[in-house]
Amino acid sequence: MSDTPPAAAAGQPARRGPGLGTATRATRQGAAIAALLAGTPVFTTAQDLHTRLRQQGQPVGLTTVYRHLQVLADAGQIDVVRTPEGENLYRRCSTQDHHHHLVCRTCGRTVEIDTTEIETWTTRVATAEGFTDLDHTLEIYGTCATCATG
Amino acid sequence: MSDTPPAAAAGQPARRGPGLGTATRATRQGAAIAALLAGTPVFTTAQDLHTRLRQQGQPVGLTTVYRHLQVLADAGQIDVVRTPEGENLYRRCSTQDHHHHLVCRTCGRTVEIDTTEIETWTTRVATAEGFTDLDHTLEIYGTCATCATG
């Protein structure tokens, strides 16, 4: 065990966790992670989530945070983007449809953008060059109005 | 020194290397790296370049490879893209203008694509949302015709 005594079981729904095996169990950690993600509308790092969980008295191992994020991402329940620095940023997503983001590099605020025309364009260009089994990345970074002013 | 006897100084121009300090000296290593990059039309990793240099009898330390790549990239003489796995890929670029790539995930073959319309689009969308100081990433990955067939 750790050192910090768990803040006792709060009365939470306790969501289902990593489906590493076949079944899936509801754990305090899984619930805490899901809840935190649900209330976090910006892209954040695994490390940040880990820190905030400790602060709110719901300590969860960093490894566990990573494992849940991985499962959630695979299930398409959260988005993952890779920063130019090579760090992964996670965020709950409103739709499971394919989409891209406009991310504020200062506060993490994100705007999901409709990229229908771009999708069409990339497919057309790549196909014209004889490429198949396509995939692509597209993220726009900038400073949002609030951060630019304040 | 290493173990592999340098293939003696061939009669190469010996390009200028890392401008880490103020001046810049021409070294055998810098020339080898520049030459290899010049003859490599696909995106490759630093490790791969390092390995190939050894194979062709021009051993260069991995550290040195990284340092030269960094300098070349800063100077805009080579392109750098980050794979979803977090590895950097390098390639000489034909133009220093802003552009994007269509990369074969099997052989690394690359097609530089004109993205004028996309540039316009991203700027319009981001500006409409109040974002400034824009930057963006866009890469398309796929399997090229050759790799799909063979």
Add this chain to the structure above:
DNA sequence: GTAATTGCAAAGGATTTGCTCTGGT
């Protein structure tokens, strides 16, 4: 001769894995 460059070894930082203990069901 002097300073830039090299390159080994070791550090760094994010993420993953091994393995044992804990805790849902």
Add this chain to the structure above:
DNA sequence: ACCAGAGCAAATCCTTTGCAATTAC
């Protein structure tokens, strides 16, 4: 009781940094 999940420590992977030895100029 049984097996999925938690989590610590240690391992990975790529890339960077420290520093002494080398070498261009």
